[in-house]
Amino acid sequence: MKNLIEIQQMLAGQWSGINSRDLVNDATGSLLNDPGDWDPPRGITPRIKTIPLAIGIPDGASLPKEELSQLASKVITRPGEAAFVYGFGVGYRALRAQLAQKYTADRGLEVNEEWFQLCNGSSGAIDLVCRTLVQPGDVIITEAPTYMGTLRNFKAVQADIRAVPMDKDGLLIPDLEAAIQQALATGKTIKFIYTISTFQNPTGATLSRKRRIELLKLAAKYKILILDDDAYGDLYFDQRPPESLTSLSGGYGVLTVGTFSKTIATGLRIGWIHGHPSLIGLFGKMRFAMGLNQMMVRIISAYIEDGYLEHHGKLVRSIYREKMETLANALDRHAADFIDYDRPQGGFYLWIRLKNGIKAQDLWRTAAEEGVGFTQGINFFPNRVDPEQHIRIAFPWTQLSQMEEAATRFGRACARVSKGDIA
Secondary structure: HHHHHHHHHHHHHOOOOHHHHHHHOOOHHHOOOOOOOOOOOOOOOOOOEEEEEOOOOOHHHHHHHHHHHHHHHHOOOOOOOHOOOOOOOOHHHHHHHHHHHHHHHHOOOOOOOHEEEOOOOOHHHHHHHHHHEEEEEEOEEEEEOOHHHHHHHHHHHOOOOEEEEEEEEOOOHHHHHHHHHHHHHHOEEEEEEEOOOOOOOOOOOOOOHHHHHHHHHHHHHHEEOOOOOOOOOOEEOOOOOOOOHHHHHOOOEEEEEEEOOOOOOOHHHOOOEEHHHHHHHHHHHHHOOOOOOHHHHHHHHHHHHHHHHHHHHHHHHHHHHOOOOOOOOHHHHHOOOOOEOOOOEEEEEEEEEEOOOOOOOHHHHHHHHOEEEEEEEEHOOOOOOOOEEEEEEEOOOOOOHHHHHHHHHHHHHHHHHHOOOOO
């Protein structure tokens, strides 16, 4: 016992005062210096319970709890142990075949299950692509703004992130070519172009069909892979979006990542990489997590097999259209003097440009005090610079009955900031 006490004392002496930052690698160290993009403003106490407009997750009332519960019981009571053991390789074949059937029907390019690698959500898919393909210093060209979580994926592999501006029709192709030429002129390797081509996060913009073709032409010219993050493509309000980059390319030179997180629930954590089998074969070798949740992939497969997914898609598209329109109309009533934005045709987000000298950080803090939360625009730019002063508002999680009050609080915060009354 005495020896054990001495060992414990020695360990305490060695580790109790250590700076944990000394242990991490360069990539982790750079991420530790980033602010908490999802955190509320420090030092602000809301005057009233906060209405969240910062959360990009599905509507709570739409969650198919009963159906998933019944299907979980069905999966658990099946003969055998397949749902309870490790799952290696590309993932549950039945679910990959169902994805192939859906993609073939929706996108007009005939594919089979060999075109899919199942992953831990689309974030896990992007992480797998990065760990497989990117070496430190490789260039990734991305839209600006773009999803802040993916920027962290890119930083984690020590990529050289180059940003290209966009407008309501997506990436600006001349600026993209200029960025490509600049990187190549300095001897850099461009590993891929990253785009959220449909109902983009955070802008809600959709890359037009013309620009999709121009993007493919440019990628072919310079032999650069495209990574298309298609988390929101099924969440159109009225008209389907243009043909996917994968289908327009004939299946070559494009990887697409998808997920059930936005269409069903974020907690499912089941996503995929979609691409030509010659590329899909790369990623299985880099999976070190002993496979996916084997029970959940079977539950989702049963959910699709029983026809629930198609019905659910129609339901949530209607819900999100109504929520977007209700919130946008309320913002127009209460804050029109302070904001500009384009109404999206699908997805989860309003990308708001602030007017009349209002600064995003001032409004972020003041709105938090007024009891409404959203996300600052700087979080979505690789260099964390947003000269035009934007904010992102997410509408799917907030209850429809709260939209009017949320807009009222937001307008009140705008009016305060415009008068210099900043929290």
